[in-house]
Amino acid sequence: MSNLKQLATRRAPLCGGHRACAGCSAPNVVRQVLMASADPVVVGSATGCLEVTTTIFPYSAWNVPFVHSAFENAGASVSGIEAAYKSLKKQGKIADEKINFVAFGGDGGTYDIGFQSLSGAMERGHNLLYVCYDNGAYMNTGIQRSSATPRGAMTTTSPVGKVVQGKQQQRKDLTACMVAHEIPYVAQTTPAHWRDLNAKAEYAFSIDGPKFMNVLAPCRLGWGFPMELTMEMCRLAADTCFWPLYEVVDGRYKLTYTPREKKPIEDFLKLQTRFRHLFRPENEHVIAEIQQEVDRKWERLQKLCKL
Amino acid sequence: MGKTRVARTGNEAMAEAIRQINPDVVAAYPITPATEVMQIFATYVADGLVDTELVPTESEHSAMSAAIGSQVAGARTMTATSSQGLALMYEMLYIAAGLRLPLIMAEVNRALSAPINIHCDHSDTMGGRDAGWIQIFSENSQEAYDNLIQAVRIAEHKDVLLPIMVTTDGFIISHAMEAMEIYDDKDVRGFIGTYKPLLPALDHRNPITVGAIDFVDYYFEHRRAVAQAMINAKDVILEVGREFGRKFGQEYGFYEAYKLDDAEVAMVCLGSTAGTGKDAIDNLRKRGIKAGLLKIRVFRPFPAEELAARLRCVPQICVLDRSDALAATGGPLFAELLAAMYEDRSEHKIINRIYGLGGRDIKVGEIEELLSAQVSAAAGGKSIDRIAYLGVRE
Numbered sequence: 001m002s003n004l005k006q007l008a009t010r011r012a013p014l015c016g017g018h019r020a021c022a023g024c025s026a027p028n029v030v031r032q033v034l035m036a037s038a039d040p041v042v043v044g045s046a047t048g049c050l051e052v053t054t055t056i057f058p059y060s061a062w063n064v065p066f067v068h069s070a071f072e073n074a075g076a077s078v079s080g081i082e083a084a085y086k087s088l089k090k091q092g093k094i095a096d097e098k099i100n101f102v103a104f105g106g107d108g109g110t111y112d113i114g115f116q117s118l119s120g121a122m123e124r125g126h127n128l129l130y131v132c133y134d135n136g137a138y139m140n141t142g143i144q145r146s147s148a149t150p151r152g153a154m155t156t157t158s159p160v161g162k163v164v165q166g167k168q169q170q171r172k173d174l175t176a177c178m179v180a181h182e183i184p185y186v187a188q189t190t191p192a193h194w195r196d197l198n199a200k201a202e203y204a205f206s207i208d209g210p211k212f213m214n215v216l217a218p219c220r221l222g223w224g225f226p227m228e229l230t231m232e233m234c235r236l237a238a239d240t241c242f243w244p245l246y247e248v249v250d251g252r253y254k255l256t257y258t259p260r261e262k263k264p265i266e267d268f269l270k271l272q273t274r275f276r277h278l279f280r281p282e283n284e285h286v287i288a289e290i291q292q293e294v295d296r297k298w299e300r301l302q303k304l305c306k307l
Numbered sequence: 308m309g310k311t312r313v314a315r316t317g318n319e320a321m322a323e324a325i326r327q328i329n330p331d332v333v334a335a336y337p338i339t340p341a342t343e344v345m346q347i348f349a350t351y352v353a354d355g356l357v358d359t360e361l362v363p364t365e366s367e368h369s370a371m372s373a374a375i376g377s378q379v380a381g382a383r384t385m386t387a388t389s390s391q392g393l394a395l396m397y398e399m400l401y402i403a404a405g406l407r408l409p410l411i412m413a414e415v416n417r418a419l420s421a422p423i424n425i426h427c428d429h430s431d432t433m434g435g436r437d438a439g440w441i442q443i444f445s446e447n448s449q450e451a452y453d454n455l456i457q458a459v460r461i462a463e464h465k466d467v468l469l470p471i472m473v474t475t476d477g478f479i480i481s482h483a484m485e486a487m488e489i490y491d492d493k494d495v496r497g498f499i500g501t502y503k504p505l506l507p508a509l510d511h512r513n514p515i516t517v518g519a520i521d522f523v524d525y526y527f528e529h530r531r532a533v534a535q536a537m538i539n540a541k542d543v544i545l546e547v548g549r550e551f552g553r554k555f556g557q558e559y560g561f562y563e564a565y566k567l568d569d570a571e572v573a574m575v576c577l578g579s580t581a582g583t584g585k586d587a588i589d590n591l592r593k594r595g596i597k598a599g600l601l602k603i604r605v606f607r608p609f610p611a612e613e614l615a616a617r618l619r620c621v622p623q624i625c626v627l628d629r630s631d632a633l634a635a636t637g638g639p640l641f642a643e644l645l646a647a648m649y650e651d652r653s654e655h656k657i658i659n660r661i662y663g664l665g666g667r668d669i670k671v672g673e674i675e676e677l678l679s680a681q682v683s684a685a686a687g688g689k690s691i692d693r694i695a696y697l698g699v700r701e
């Protein structure tokens with residue numbers, strides 16, 4: 001694993017001056033993933049906040065090749081790029097050097113509309129790393145619920161009304177779906193745990209085949225927290241076990257972080273205005289149910305790690 | 308220059324052309340009647356006859372997305388589809404053109420659902436007519452083969468850089484065996500040349516950003532450039548068609564005129580119906596009716612001026628559309644030809660018949676009857692509808 005000093009000498013793949021909100025974590029995720037690659041990278045992206053804030057023509061914040069074509073196709077699009085590389089390399093039409101291929105998609109572009117394209121790319125076995133920066137809603141279009149939005153969260157399509165308050169459903173466990181694809185590497189992490197993220201990305205780049213990383217990406221606008229608390233939100237997500245850090249190597253589960261003391265889910269929820277309504281007396285049971293769900297999944301994950 | 312006379316279906320002819328082109332990447336998804344093109348091609352990949360990476364995607368949307376990724380990366384890339392598959396690609400068709408990618412598609416024309424129908428009409432291809440793709444129709448296997456070979460040169464020309472689809476008519480061409488000539492691999496490869504991508508995304512030493520977002524300050528200029536590329540394509544199509552003629556013996560242009568010079572009535576159509584039409588024209592001529600035919604080969608860019616000039620002296624024109632624009636104003640070919648003829652300011656009587664939807668057969672006798680009725684109406688006989696449907700129970 002590279003140390004901070006080594007990482008600091010690598011050229012930033014994504015430079016400053018982009019138009020992401022202050023406190024947005026998506027650029028942190030991108031930098032940390034890409035700086036783990038000692039080899040050249042070619043990046044593909046789904047439509048979403050990341051893409052629109054970094055490529056406003058005639059400017060681009062990307063110091064590496066960056067390809068965007070549509071919203072639901074990052075998996076397929078990078079499949080094609082990787083296939084081109086394989087073909088041209090095999091034919092001697094390009095230099096015989098290692099290039100890492102990375103696809104970025106938000107949770108909407110990954111869990112929902114791009115799910116099929118991602119699944120296809122993983123099944124076909126392309127040598128690429130797909131990274132979902134999961135900010136828990138369609139942020140680019142103004143905070144609509146996705147299948148990654150946590151239960152209870154208020155979004156513009158799961159508003160807090162008189163009879164229905166926030167999202168009614170549990171979030172989809174996409175990381176588990178990717179494990180079910182039986183690909184060589186699946187991991188979950190956050191940019192606040194940068195050593196963890198860096199080690200996971202480095203490992204992903206070191207092996208052949210399809211790899212998937214689900215990275216929590218707090219959105220201060222959509223979640224409603226002060227912009228200086230982005231990394232704190234990541235730490236709370238991990239410490240409450242809402243977002244456990246783990247990896248699955250060839251089907252073997254491994255926890256990469258165990259909180260010293262598992263914090264109650266309220267600690268994570270209470271700093272975010274999207275959950276504010278849950279703290280009304282009539283909604284107390286919802287928090288209790290969210291806690292039960294977190295506990296159930298955390299216990300299951302621990303069991304899986306002991307297999 | 309070697310040529311071999313063979314018997315091939317349209318799908319086999321297209322698969323043969325793709326083998327000879329030897330694209331770096333092919334991404335596709337099965338759909339009748341185009342499936343077979345990829346099935347045949349997959350055997351070439353499996354037998355090591357080509358260098359191609361085959362990406363058998365999980366949908367046509369992904370096939371076009373992967374093809375776009377591949378072409379952006381710097382690889383010569385092809386695909387094939389029909390009907391619902393092309394419809395599912397619709398979003399990506401515009402993106403391929405907007406990104407100025409010389410992708411090549413074998414499109415086997417098939418009706419669109421609903422009702423679901425696997426047979427030929429042109430509604431699938433017509434749905435993509437404003438997407439920025441060059442569209443070339445083929446009358447038979449030979450043309451399908453010749454057109455695909457030329458497609459590479461047209462799409463990749465520096466003044467064009469647009470995606471291109473070469474179409475055949477589902478089953479009528481795709482599955483019908485015909486005698487045709489294929490050319491030697493080395494001649495085909497010599498003709499198409501090697502692909503030199505302008506700004507390949509794989510060139511990480513010169514990183515580029517592809518697919519950036521344009522606001523009101525740039526979008527219009529970029530779309531204007533796409534429009535210009537389509538205008539430029541006209542000269543390139545003719546240039547490549549002439550060169551193809553010099554090399555392989557058969558020259559190609561925007562259209563083929565059949566017995567048109569002295570025609571008092573002419574039918575205008577796309578694709579395989581031209582073959583049927585030529586028989587009808589011969590029969591009408593035997594009966595003393597001076598009939599002719601204009602087969603349009605290139606639908607995008609639409610060669611309006613050239614078609615109008617060629618039809619200038621024909622007083623009676625019948626446009627046969629194998630798709631309906633559902634605009635209450637006739638088919639798409641009719642609408643565009645009408646506009647072209649209006650500009651030309653000549654005196655014509657132009658009628659439209661929508662025919663053959665969902666593979667409904669069009670017969671020699673029906674065309675004869677139609678054109679002779681138009682001639683007799685012009686001579687003061689029974690009047691004739693301007694726009695109507697041919698061969699449907701109403």
Ligand SMILES: Cc1ncc(C[n+]2csc(CCOP(=O)(O)OP(=O)(O)O)c2C)c(N)n1
Nearest residue numbers: 047048049071106107108109137138139140
């Ligand atoms: C086919 C299609 N449907 C809808 C959209 C509109 N759209 C663009 S970005 C976006 C939301 C993206 O959400 P997500 O993937 O979660 O990424 P984020 O913006 O949150 O980073 C939507 C709905 C689109 N571009 N294409």
